[in-house]
Amino acid sequence: VDDWLVQFCETLTPQALSRQISIPWPDRTLTETVADTLLHVFLHGQHHRGQVHAMLSGTSVPPPQIDDFILADNGEARVEDLAALGWSEARLTQ
Incomplete structure (x- = not known):
């Protein structure tokens, strides 16, 4: 979904x-x-x-990180989550 x-x-x-x-x-x-x-x-x-x-x-x-995921200057907080989706930081800025 x-x-x-x-x-x-x-x-x-x-x-x-x-x-x-x-x-x-x-x-x-x-x-x-x-x-x-x-x-x-x-x-x-x-x-x-x-x-x-x-x-x-x-x-x-331990709960997952959810607070800082979308902040533009905090890419390191989402590296593992994006990798699990097969995405990259570049995809978010398209």
């Missing part, structure tokens, strides 16, 4: 991001832009990563 989402996002244009989509909800249908929907998806994922990080902090399993 992550690979599909990355590929989907890499193809988006400003026009595609502003397109309105319908989202079935339990009691109605929401209408949102693709951009706002993706923002929700990414923030929701971050929320759950934070929950897992907090739970692991209370165990003997």
Whole structure:
């Protein structure tokens, strides 16, 4: 799913991001832009990563680094994670 989402996002244009989509909800249908929907998806994922990080902090399993991954001047914090994905720092700056 992550690979599909990355590929989907890499193809988006400003026009595609502003397109309105319908989202079935339990009691109605929401209408949102693709951009706002993706923002929700990414923030929701971050929320759950934070929950897992907090739970692991209370165990003997060290939680992964999640705080500094996206900072431009902190590439060393993401080297192993990028390598596991088969990515490089250069891919992030394309």
